Each structure stands twice: as structure tokens, then as C-alpha cells.
Amino acid sequence: MNNRLIARRMLRVKPSPTAVISDQVRELEQQGKNVINLGEGELDFATPDAISYAGIEAIVNHQTKYTAVAGTAELKEAIAQKFAQDNQLCYHKDEIIAGSGAKQLIFNALMATVEDEDEVIIPAPYWVSYPDMVRLADGEPVIVPCSEQSGWKLTSEQLQSALTDKTRWLILNSPNNPTGAIYSASELKALAEVLRDYPNVLVMSDDIYEPLRYRGIGYQSFAQAAPELADRTLTVNGVSKSHAMTGWRLGYAAGPAWLISLMQILQSQSTSNPSTISQAAAVCALTQNEQFLDGWRDKLAKRQDKVLQTIASIDGLSADAPDGAFYVFANCQGLIGKKTADGKILNDDVDVAAWILSQAHVALLQGSAFGMPGYLRIAYAVDDALLESACERLSNACQQLA
Structure with missing residues (x-):
């Protein structure tokens, strides 16, 4: 690539991390992997x-x-x-x-x-x-x-x-x-x-x-x-x-x-x-009347509870209940430094997110993408059954760390 052809402003920026994780999910799916994406900021509900x-x-x-x-x-x-x-x-x-x-x-x-x-x-x-x-x-x-x-x-x-x-x-x-x-x-x-x-x-x-x-x-x-x-x-x-x-x-x-x-x-x-x-x-x-929002919030609150319960059960993760949006920002510093089954050390939140994706086939976003290393963003705006499966996969994968 000839850098002389590129505007200097483009050298200052990187692709959106949410777009990157979506591309990684698609690549794994093309390989036949069943991936649950908890990395995107999008409700699974249909437009009314x-x-x-x-x-x-x-x-x-x-x-x-x-x-x-x-x-x-x-x-x-x-x-x-x-x-x-x-x-x-x-x-x-x-x-x-x-x-x-x-x-x-x-x-x-x-x-x-x-x-x-x-x-x-x-x-x-x-x-x-x-x-x-x-x-x-x-x-x-x-x-x-x-x-x-x-x-x-x-x-x-x-x-x-x-x-x-x-x-x-x-x-x-x-x-x-x-x-x-x-x-x-x-x-x-x-x-x-x-x-x-x-x-x-x-x-x-x-x-x-x-x-x-x-x-x-x-x-x-x-x-x-x-x-x-x-x-x-x-x-x-x-x-x-x-x-x-x-x-x-x-x-x-x-x-x-x-x-x-x-x-x-x-x-x-x-x-x-x-x-x-x-x-x-x-x-x-x-x-229009927005009564549908009450039902949405009720569903999201239950999903939030499910994620928080899963996090509380995993040694190395912790999180407080968020007041809004549809994310849990989980502290993963207790997982950093742990060793995977193949002997790899998880050195930071980027390693943790990448390992969860490869091992559990659950896509999360590392806190570093949000300017806060040592955390993971978990989006729970997905179908209840998918979220249940994602939480189970996450829990099982973390139990394998030493």
C-alpha cells in the first residue's frame, strides 16, 4: 500500500471494534462454528x-x-x-x-x-x-x-x-x-x-x-x-x-x-x-403509544439478572447491576494471569475476550475498546434461549482455566 495515497487523517483511526468482532463472528460461522454474539449493541426485538x-x-x-x-x-x-x-x-x-x-x-x-x-x-x-x-x-x-x-x-x-x-x-x-x-x-x-x-x-x-x-x-x-x-x-x-x-x-x-x-x-x-x-x-x-417498552424492559431486566447470576458464579468475574442500556460491564481482572488448557497465559482483557470466543464461541467485547482495560462488555439483548446457552458456555469455559 502506498501511504502517499492515503489521507493523514485515516492513519489516526482504526476500524470500529464492534465491526471487527462482527467480522470475526462471521468468519467462524463460515467455518461451521455455532457462535453466539454478545458483542453487538442491537436489540433482538422486532420493530413494532x-x-x-x-x-x-x-x-x-x-x-x-x-x-x-x-x-x-x-x-x-x-x-x-x-x-x-x-x-x-x-x-x-x-x-x-x-x-x-x-x-x-x-x-x-x-x-x-x-x-x-x-x-x-x-x-x-x-x-x-x-x-x-x-x-x-x-x-x-x-x-x-x-x-x-x-x-x-x-x-x-x-x-x-x-x-x-x-x-x-x-x-x-x-x-x-x-x-x-x-x-x-x-x-x-x-x-x-x-x-x-x-x-x-x-x-x-x-x-x-x-x-x-x-x-x-x-x-x-x-x-x-x-x-x-x-x-x-x-x-x-x-x-x-x-x-x-x-x-x-x-x-x-x-x-x-x-x-x-x-x-x-x-x-x-x-x-x-x-x-x-x-x-x-x-x-x-x-x-404512538409506547406501552411495548414496558414489556421490553421486563424482558431485558430478566436477561440482565441471568447474566449477573452467571458472572457471580464464575471465579474471576464480577459486576454490579447496571441502571440502564442492555450491557453488563464485567470486571475480568481475576481471569488475567490464568492459564488455558493448552498452557497459554491470558495477559489482558483482549486475551480473555479472544479466548472466550475461540473456546466458548461466545463473542464479547474487551474493555480496552471502551478505554477501560480489565473489563468485558456483555450485551444481553439476544433471544432468551441463546443467552441461556451463552451463559452456560461462558461458565463451562472459565472452569477450565487454571
């Missing part, structure tokens, strides 16, 4: 019928042409209604944008605002794509490790220490991927108090897992908890996790009009509007 039929109706009614880059008027109205009802946030149409997934909107926001040497504060553990998105925008990710003992959440003291004159963004993800941690209103207010003295710092509130919460845990988005900073907060959400619509590729965001305008310009020169069919389905998703 009413939403799917809304998409079909859009096709039948020939709603298949270009729309406004930022989304249809109907979708923007539905998004505004969602924010008003669920988060008590009021946004006008020029403060709202829809895109081809929340991921695209995060990327657009960073590309529109981050320049060389700008810093973006990212609490770890973090969603795998944040740092590389910052690097693609020529910025510098500033990783702030958060501890298991502090509930995996950034403290005001940590934020104060990380802020500099170069800081452009703070990225918050609540409920968090991979830990499921949820910031309380008081914790968000404490962070906002620190940011008062830094008027040039923007806040990205990634709320994509918002409705997936357990045990009656409450929720406030950052702009809701800190309205005085709403004029420099971008709230990002979507229908992928809340309505099992990952493949529909529809996310949305709301924030100050000047930022939304820049994101729209960037989007107009890249993808243009999100799928018209997906927009019609999202209008239904955001305006």
Missing part, C-alpha cells in the same frame, strides 16, 4: 408493527423523494413534541435536525466545530467511536478514566482538572454504553456548575439509551438538568435503541440554531436528507 406499517405506507404513497436536508416538517414536529413531553425541553424547527443515525449527527457536530489542537473531554468507559470521530475532525480526545467505585461517572473535580483553554466539547452518554450508568440530576448540575466558567465549551448529551432504564431509575437530560447551559448543549437521540430500529438509520438532535445550521450544511454536502421512508416510520415511533 405500527411503525413498520408506517414505513410501508410511505412507500405505497410514493413518499420516496428528497426531503429537506434536516428532515420533514412532520418529523421535526414529532421530535419537538418528544423533547417537550419527555424532557421538558422546548426547541423550534431551526434547532432540530434528523440524520442517518445518531452516529452521523455526532460526527457532523464534531466536524463542524472542532479544529486542529481543539480538545474534547470523553469520560471513560466510552462508546468506541467517540475518540476516533474527534481524531477525524483533527481534534484531540482527552480521556478521563472514571472508576467502578464512583459508578463509572465523571465527577466535577475530574472535569475541572481536565478543562483547558483548548477544550471545545464535553461528551456525556447517559445511560452509558458500555456500563449502563445514569447521571442523576444533581450530578449533572454539579458538572454544569464547573462549566459556567468556560463559556466556549459545548456539551454533547448522547441520550440514545434514554428509555431503557430499570428498577424505576429516573432520568434527566443535561439540558433539562442545567437549562442555563441549554444554549451550548447538543442533545442527541434516535429511534435505534428505543424502538428496535437500528437498520432504519434515523437519529435526531436538538441544540442552538447556529450549530444545527452548520450541521445541516455539512449534511447537505454529504448524505443530504435521511431516508424518507425511515422519517415516516420515525414520526409514528415518536407519536
Whole structure:
């Protein structure tokens, strides 16, 4: 490969670890192996019928042409209604944008605002794509490790220490991927108090897992908890996790009009509007009764319990019950240093995840991918029978370690 043909920005980034693990699973399956993938962030539930039929109706009614880059008027109205009802946030149409997934909107926001040497504060553990998105925008990710003992959440003291004159963004993800941690209103207010003295710092509130919460845990988005900073907060959400619509590729965001305008310009020169069919389905998703969520949460809570019970039974693994999302972030430091049946030493979490995949044919993601070595992310959004089998395989495999 001739490196002179490659843009320097591409030398700063790596493929998404979730994409890598999916490729490894496919390769093993092609070899005839029966692999259970607990590495992907995707619900196994079907998109609710009413939403799917809304998409079909859009096709039948020939709603298949270009729309406004930022989304249809109907979708923007539905998004505004969602924010008003669920988060008590009021946004006008020029403060709202829809895109081809929340991921695209995060990327657009960073590309529109981050320049060389700008810093973006990212609490770890973090969603795998944040740092590389910052690097693609020529910025510098500033990783702030958060501890298991502090509930995996950034403290005001940590934020104060990380802020500099170069800081452009703070990225918050609540409920968090991979830990499921949820910031309380008081914790968000404490962070906002620190940011008062830094008027040039923007806040990205990634709320994509918002409705997936357990045990009656409450929720406030950052702009809701800190309205005085709403004029420099971008709230990002979507229908992928809340309505099992990952493949529909529809996310949305709301924030100050000047930022939304820049994101729209960037989007107009890249993808243009999100799928018209997906927009019609999202209008239904955001305006219909969401009683199905109660059933989903009940199933996910039972699956979470199953994973936690399995972890508790394995010497070398431990985990606390997460408050949201559909992952367990398990401490695997007790497995590091152990020896496999063929005499190989597991030197780190990457070795542990690779060994589990090869030995148990269960795909997990190493904590290193999320900026937190010594842990494993276990996604339990799979069919109950598959999860039962995966837990049994994991338990049996770990018993073979010496």
C-alpha cells in the first residue's frame, strides 16, 4: 500500500471494534462454528408493527423523494413534541435536525466545530467511536478514566482538572454504553456548575439509551438538568435503541440554531436528507403509544439478572447491576494471569475476550475498546434461549482455566 495515497487523517483511526468482532463472528460461522454474539449493541426485538406499517405506507404513497436536508416538517414536529413531553425541553424547527443515525449527527457536530489542537473531554468507559470521530475532525480526545467505585461517572473535580483553554466539547452518554450508568440530576448540575466558567465549551448529551432504564431509575437530560447551559448543549437521540430500529438509520438532535445550521450544511454536502421512508416510520415511533417498552424492559431486566447470576458464579468475574442500556460491564481482572488448557497465559482483557470466543464461541467485547482495560462488555439483548446457552458456555469455559 502506498501511504502517499492515503489521507493523514485515516492513519489516526482504526476500524470500529464492534465491526471487527462482527467480522470475526462471521468468519467462524463460515467455518461451521455455532457462535453466539454478545458483542453487538442491537436489540433482538422486532420493530413494532405500527411503525413498520408506517414505513410501508410511505412507500405505497410514493413518499420516496428528497426531503429537506434536516428532515420533514412532520418529523421535526414529532421530535419537538418528544423533547417537550419527555424532557421538558422546548426547541423550534431551526434547532432540530434528523440524520442517518445518531452516529452521523455526532460526527457532523464534531466536524463542524472542532479544529486542529481543539480538545474534547470523553469520560471513560466510552462508546468506541467517540475518540476516533474527534481524531477525524483533527481534534484531540482527552480521556478521563472514571472508576467502578464512583459508578463509572465523571465527577466535577475530574472535569475541572481536565478543562483547558483548548477544550471545545464535553461528551456525556447517559445511560452509558458500555456500563449502563445514569447521571442523576444533581450530578449533572454539579458538572454544569464547573462549566459556567468556560463559556466556549459545548456539551454533547448522547441520550440514545434514554428509555431503557430499570428498577424505576429516573432520568434527566443535561439540558433539562442545567437549562442555563441549554444554549451550548447538543442533545442527541434516535429511534435505534428505543424502538428496535437500528437498520432504519434515523437519529435526531436538538441544540442552538447556529450549530444545527452548520450541521445541516455539512449534511447537505454529504448524505443530504435521511431516508424518507425511515422519517415516516420515525414520526409514528415518536407519536404512538409506547406501552411495548414496558414489556421490553421486563424482558431485558430478566436477561440482565441471568447474566449477573452467571458472572457471580464464575471465579474471576464480577459486576454490579447496571441502571440502564442492555450491557453488563464485567470486571475480568481475576481471569488475567490464568492459564488455558493448552498452557497459554491470558495477559489482558483482549486475551480473555479472544479466548472466550475461540473456546466458548461466545463473542464479547474487551474493555480496552471502551478505554477501560480489565473489563468485558456483555450485551444481553439476544433471544432468551441463546443467552441461556451463552451463559452456560461462558461458565463451562472459565472452569477450565487454571
